[in-house]
Amino acid sequence: MGVTVRIGELAQRASVSVRALRYYEEQGLLLSSRSPSGQRHYAEPAVDRVQLIQHLYSAGLTSKTIADLLPCVDAKVSTPESRARLAAERDRIDAQIAELTQARDKLNDMIALTGTPASGCAYV
Amino acid sequence: MGVTVRIGELAQRASVSVRALRYYEEQGLLLSSRSPSGQRHYAEPAVDRVQLIQHLYSAGLTSKTIADLLPCVDAKVSTPESRARLAAERDRIDAQIAELTQARDKLNDMIALTGTPASGCAYV
Protein backbone atom coordinates (compact mmCIF):
# COMPACT_ATOMS: atom_id res chain seq x y z
CA MET A 1 0.00 0.00 0.00
CA GLY A 2 1.91 3.00 1.20
CA VAL A 3 5.10 3.20 -0.74
CA THR A 4 7.69 3.62 1.94
CA VAL A 5 11.39 4.19 1.69
CA ARG A 6 14.25 3.67 4.07
CA ILE A 7 16.37 6.42 5.47
CA GLY A 8 19.07 6.20 2.83
CA GLU A 9 16.73 6.76 -0.05
CA LEU A 10 14.90 9.57 1.68
CA ALA A 11 18.26 11.20 2.30
CA GLN A 12 19.07 10.98 -1.40
CA ARG A 13 15.71 12.29 -2.53
CA ALA A 14 15.80 15.19 -0.14
CA SER A 15 19.50 15.84 -0.67
CA VAL A 16 20.43 15.70 2.96
CA SER A 17 22.57 13.35 4.99
CA VAL A 18 21.28 10.31 6.81
CA ARG A 19 22.67 11.82 9.96
CA ALA A 20 20.61 14.94 9.42
CA LEU A 21 17.41 12.93 9.16
CA ARG A 22 18.11 11.14 12.40
CA TYR A 23 18.89 14.48 13.94
CA TYR A 24 15.57 15.90 12.78
CA GLU A 25 13.78 12.99 14.38
CA GLU A 26 15.75 13.50 17.55
CA GLN A 27 14.57 17.10 17.56
CA GLY A 28 10.98 16.08 17.01
CA LEU A 29 10.73 17.55 13.53
CA LEU A 30 10.30 14.35 11.56
CA LEU A 31 8.40 11.21 12.43
CA SER A 32 9.09 7.73 11.12
CA SER A 33 7.38 4.40 11.36
CA ARG A 34 9.63 1.60 12.44
CA SER A 35 9.92 -1.91 11.09
CA PRO A 36 9.91 -4.75 13.63
CA SER A 37 13.68 -4.69 13.52
CA GLY A 38 13.75 -1.00 14.26
CA GLN A 39 14.50 0.40 10.84
CA ARG A 40 12.94 3.70 9.91
CA HIS A 41 10.42 3.87 7.10
CA TYR A 42 9.07 6.99 5.50
CA ALA A 43 6.11 7.71 3.26
CA GLU A 44 6.00 10.10 0.35
CA PRO A 45 5.25 13.40 2.07
CA ALA A 46 8.45 13.02 4.04
CA VAL A 47 10.45 14.50 1.18
CA ASP A 48 8.46 17.71 1.25
CA ARG A 49 8.63 17.74 5.00
CA VAL A 50 12.40 17.54 4.97
CA GLN A 51 12.67 20.26 2.39
CA LEU A 52 10.43 22.50 4.45
CA ILE A 53 12.64 21.87 7.45
CA GLN A 54 15.70 22.73 5.40
CA HIS A 55 14.11 25.94 4.23
CA LEU A 56 13.33 26.97 7.76
CA TYR A 57 16.84 26.12 8.91
CA SER A 58 18.37 28.14 6.14
CA ALA A 59 16.09 30.96 7.11
CA GLY A 60 17.79 30.96 10.47
CA LEU A 61 15.16 29.24 12.59
CA THR A 62 16.46 26.93 15.28
CA SER A 63 15.35 23.36 15.84
CA LYS A 64 13.38 24.38 18.86
CA THR A 65 11.54 27.12 17.04
CA ILE A 66 10.69 24.80 14.19
CA ALA A 67 9.59 22.15 16.65
CA ASP A 68 7.31 24.68 18.27
CA LEU A 69 5.76 25.76 14.99
CA LEU A 70 5.51 22.65 12.84
CA PRO A 71 2.81 20.89 14.86
CA CYS A 72 0.69 23.96 14.52
CA VAL A 73 1.21 23.92 10.78
CA ASP A 74 0.42 20.21 10.63
CA ALA A 75 -2.82 20.76 12.43
CA LYS A 76 -3.49 23.80 10.28
CA VAL A 77 -4.43 25.43 13.50
CA SER A 78 -2.96 28.41 15.15
CA THR A 79 -3.12 30.09 18.47
CA PRO A 80 -2.53 33.77 18.94
CA GLU A 81 0.91 32.82 20.24
CA SER A 82 1.87 30.71 17.27
CA ARG A 83 0.74 33.37 14.84
CA ALA A 84 2.76 35.95 16.70
CA ARG A 85 5.72 33.62 16.60
CA LEU A 86 5.40 33.02 12.88
CA ALA A 87 5.01 36.71 12.23
CA ALA A 88 8.00 37.48 14.42
CA GLU A 89 10.16 35.05 12.50
CA ARG A 90 8.98 36.49 9.23
CA ASP A 91 9.88 39.96 10.41
CA ARG A 92 13.27 38.72 11.51
CA ILE A 93 13.82 37.30 8.06
CA ASP A 94 12.76 40.55 6.46
CA ALA A 95 15.26 42.37 8.63
CA GLN A 96 17.93 39.90 7.67
CA ILE A 97 17.15 40.35 4.01
CA ALA A 98 17.54 44.08 4.44
CA GLU A 99 20.85 43.57 6.19
CA LEU A 100 22.08 41.24 3.49
CA THR A 101 21.03 43.66 0.81
CA GLN A 102 23.01 46.36 2.54
CA ALA A 103 26.01 44.05 2.84
CA ARG A 104 25.79 43.19 -0.82
CA ASP A 105 25.77 46.87 -1.71
CA LYS A 106 28.83 47.33 0.47
CA LEU A 107 30.51 44.54 -1.42
CA ASN A 108 29.61 46.13 -4.70
CA ASP A 109 31.12 49.37 -3.44
CA MET A 110 34.26 47.48 -2.55
CA ILE A 111 34.39 45.96 -5.99
CA ALA A 112 34.01 49.35 -7.60
CA LEU A 113 36.51 50.87 -5.21
CA THR A 114 39.22 48.37 -5.89
CA GLY A 115 38.90 49.10 -9.54
CA THR A 116 38.16 47.01 -12.56
CA PRO A 117 40.42 46.07 -15.43
CA ALA A 118 38.16 48.08 -17.70
CA SER A 119 38.76 51.19 -15.64
CA GLY A 120 42.47 50.69 -16.12
CA CYS A 121 43.10 50.83 -12.41
CA ALA A 122 45.26 48.85 -10.06
CA TYR A 123 47.55 45.92 -10.49
CA VAL A 124 48.88 46.84 -13.91
CA MET B 1 47.65 64.44 17.81
CA GLY B 2 45.28 61.89 16.52
CA VAL B 3 42.46 61.49 18.95
CA THR B 4 42.77 57.92 20.09
CA VAL B 5 40.50 55.85 22.25
CA ARG B 6 41.04 52.72 24.27
CA ILE B 7 39.38 49.45 23.60
CA GLY B 8 36.47 49.97 25.96
CA GLU B 9 35.35 53.16 24.32
CA LEU B 10 35.74 51.78 20.82
CA ALA B 11 33.64 48.84 21.88
CA GLN B 12 30.91 51.16 23.06
CA ARG B 13 31.01 53.34 19.98
CA ALA B 14 30.89 50.40 17.64
CA SER B 15 28.40 48.48 19.79
CA VAL B 16 30.49 45.35 20.06
CA SER B 17 32.17 43.63 22.96
CA VAL B 18 35.74 44.21 24.01
CA ARG B 19 36.32 40.52 23.47
CA ALA B 20 35.14 40.84 19.89
CA LEU B 21 37.64 43.59 19.16
CA ARG B 22 40.51 41.55 20.52
CA TYR B 23 39.26 38.65 18.45
CA TYR B 24 39.24 40.79 15.32
CA GLU B 25 42.82 41.76 15.97
CA GLU B 26 43.72 38.13 16.54
CA GLN B 27 42.21 37.37 13.15
CA GLY B 28 44.14 40.17 11.49
CA LEU B 29 41.09 42.27 10.73
CA LEU B 30 41.80 45.21 12.98
CA LEU B 31 45.08 46.87 13.82
CA SER B 32 45.87 48.80 16.96
CA SER B 33 48.75 50.88 18.14
CA ARG B 34 50.00 49.97 21.55
CA SER B 35 50.97 52.21 24.43
CA PRO B 36 54.30 51.45 26.11
CA SER B 37 52.40 49.45 28.70
CA GLY B 38 50.76 47.39 26.01
CA GLN B 39 47.30 48.92 25.94
CA ARG B 40 45.54 49.17 22.63
CA HIS B 41 44.77 52.55 21.14
CA TYR B 42 42.57 53.23 18.16
CA ALA B 43 42.06 56.24 15.94
CA GLU B 44 38.80 57.49 14.51
CA PRO B 45 38.44 55.33 11.41
CA ALA B 46 38.44 52.26 13.64
CA VAL B 47 34.74 52.67 14.31
CA ASP B 48 33.89 52.45 10.64
CA ARG B 49 36.28 49.60 10.24
CA VAL B 50 34.59 47.62 12.96
CA GLN B 51 31.18 48.29 11.51
CA LEU B 52 32.33 47.15 8.12
CA ILE B 53 33.64 43.98 9.68
CA GLN B 54 30.32 43.44 11.40
CA HIS B 55 28.48 43.94 8.15
CA LEU B 56 30.62 41.38 6.44
CA TYR B 57 30.17 38.93 9.29
CA SER B 58 26.45 39.32 9.21
CA ALA B 59 26.58 38.75 5.49
CA GLY B 60 28.01 35.35 6.23
CA LEU B 61 31.66 35.92 5.43
CA THR B 62 34.16 34.15 7.64
CA SER B 63 37.10 35.75 9.39
CA LYS B 64 39.47 34.22 6.92
CA THR B 65 37.57 35.51 3.91
CA ILE B 66 37.40 38.96 5.39
CA ALA B 67 41.09 38.81 6.22
CA ASP B 68 41.81 37.91 2.63
CA LEU B 69 39.75 40.74 1.23
CA LEU B 70 40.22 43.66 3.58
CA PRO B 71 43.87 44.40 2.73
CA CYS B 72 42.88 44.61 -0.90
CA VAL B 73 40.16 47.08 0.00
CA ASP B 74 42.57 49.07 2.13
CA ALA B 75 45.00 49.32 -0.71
CA LYS B 76 42.15 50.09 -3.10
CA VAL B 77 43.82 47.62 -5.34
CA SER B 78 42.56 44.42 -6.72
CA THR B 79 43.89 41.40 -8.43
CA PRO B 80 41.83 39.25 -10.75
CA GLU B 81 41.59 36.80 -7.86
CA SER B 82 40.36 39.28 -5.32
CA ARG B 83 37.76 40.65 -7.71
CA ALA B 84 36.56 37.16 -8.42
CA ARG B 85 36.41 36.50 -4.71
CA LEU B 86 34.42 39.63 -4.03
CA ALA B 87 32.07 38.88 -6.87
CA ALA B 88 31.67 35.30 -5.68
CA GLU B 89 30.74 36.47 -2.20
CA ARG B 90 28.29 38.94 -3.64
CA ASP B 91 26.68 36.22 -5.69
CA ARG B 92 26.50 34.01 -2.63
CA ILE B 93 24.73 36.76 -0.78
CA ASP B 94 22.34 37.26 -3.66
CA ALA B 95 21.56 33.58 -3.59
CA GLN B 96 21.02 33.72 0.13
CA ILE B 97 18.69 36.67 -0.25
CA ALA B 98 16.69 34.68 -2.77
CA GLU B 99 16.55 31.75 -0.40
CA LEU B 100 15.46 33.93 2.47
CA THR B 101 12.80 35.53 0.34
CA GLN B 102 11.52 32.10 -0.52
CA ALA B 103 11.56 31.09 3.13
CA ARG B 104 9.68 34.20 4.09
CA ASP B 105 7.02 33.43 1.51
CA LYS B 106 6.78 29.93 2.94
CA LEU B 107 6.26 31.43 6.34
CA ASN B 108 3.58 33.70 5.00
CA ASP B 109 1.90 30.66 3.48
CA MET B 110 2.08 28.97 6.85
CA ILE B 111 0.53 31.97 8.50
CA ALA B 112 -2.27 32.02 5.98
CA LEU B 113 -2.70 28.26 6.22
CA THR B 114 -3.05 28.16 9.93
CA GLY B 115 -5.77 30.70 9.64
CA THR B 116 -6.33 34.08 11.12
CA PRO B 117 -8.86 35.17 13.69
CA ALA B 118 -10.45 37.31 11.01
CA SER B 119 -11.05 34.30 8.81
CA GLY B 120 -12.84 32.63 11.65
CA CYS B 121 -10.64 29.57 11.44
CA ALA B 122 -8.87 27.41 13.95
CA TYR B 123 -8.54 27.48 17.65
CA VAL B 124 -12.12 28.50 18.41
Next chain:
DNA sequence: CTGGAACCTGACGTTGACGTCAGAGGCAAG
Protein backbone atom coordinates in the same frame (compact mmCIF):
# COMPACT_ATOMS: atom_id res chain seq x y z
C1' DC C 1 49.07 57.22 47.30
C1' DT C 2 45.43 54.39 47.12
C1' DG C 3 41.32 52.07 45.55
C1' DG C 4 38.55 50.74 41.93
C1' DA C 5 37.79 50.74 36.99
C1' DA C 6 39.75 49.38 32.77
C1' DC C 7 43.24 46.78 30.55
C1' DC C 8 46.37 42.76 29.59
C1' DT C 9 47.30 37.62 28.20
C1' DG C 10 46.18 32.94 28.14
C1' DA C 11 42.97 29.40 28.12
C1' DC C 12 38.82 26.83 28.68
C1' DG C 13 33.49 26.98 27.87
C1' DT C 14 29.40 27.59 24.71
C1' DT C 15 26.04 26.73 20.99
C1' DG C 16 23.87 24.46 16.79
C1' DA C 17 23.68 21.30 13.28
C1' DC C 18 25.44 18.09 12.12
C1' DG C 19 30.25 14.65 10.86
C1' DT C 20 32.34 10.60 12.07
C1' DC C 21 33.65 6.47 14.24
C1' DA C 22 32.67 2.03 16.85
C1' DG C 23 30.34 -2.03 17.45
C1' DA C 24 26.30 -4.74 16.43
C1' DG C 25 22.51 -6.19 13.82
C1' DG C 26 19.44 -6.72 9.39
C1' DC C 27 18.32 -7.90 4.33
C1' DA C 28 18.34 -9.24 -0.56
C1' DA C 29 21.45 -11.74 -3.94
C1' DG C 30 23.95 -15.56 -5.40
Next chain:
DNA sequence: CTTGCCTCTGACGTCAACGTCAGGTTCCAG
Protein backbone atom coordinates in the same frame (compact mmCIF):
# COMPACT_ATOMS: atom_id res chain seq x y z
C1' DC D 1 25.17 -19.58 3.97
C1' DT D 2 27.88 -15.84 3.29
C1' DT D 3 29.12 -11.65 1.21
C1' DG D 4 28.30 -6.92 1.23
C1' DC D 5 25.53 -3.00 1.72
C1' DC D 6 22.20 -0.68 4.70
C1' DT D 7 20.70 0.36 9.13
C1' DC D 8 20.80 0.84 14.25
C1' DT D 9 22.31 3.26 18.78
C1' DG D 10 25.44 5.79 21.41
C1' DA D 11 28.97 8.98 21.86
C1' DC D 12 32.75 11.92 20.85
C1' DG D 13 34.58 15.52 17.28
C1' DT D 14 34.04 19.94 14.62
C1' DC D 15 33.85 24.81 13.56
C1' DA D 16 33.10 29.86 14.22
C1' DA D 17 32.66 33.79 16.86
C1' DC D 18 32.88 34.93 20.54
C1' DG D 19 31.74 34.48 26.41
C1' DT D 20 33.86 33.95 30.59
C1' DC D 21 37.08 33.19 34.18
C1' DA D 22 41.78 33.59 36.34
C1' DG D 23 45.57 36.10 37.70
C1' DG D 24 48.16 40.00 37.08
C1' DT D 25 49.11 45.11 35.47
C1' DT D 26 47.83 49.99 34.52
C1' DC D 27 45.47 54.20 34.80
C1' DC D 28 43.15 57.97 36.99
C1' DA D 29 40.11 60.40 40.49
C1' DG D 30 40.22 61.81 45.02
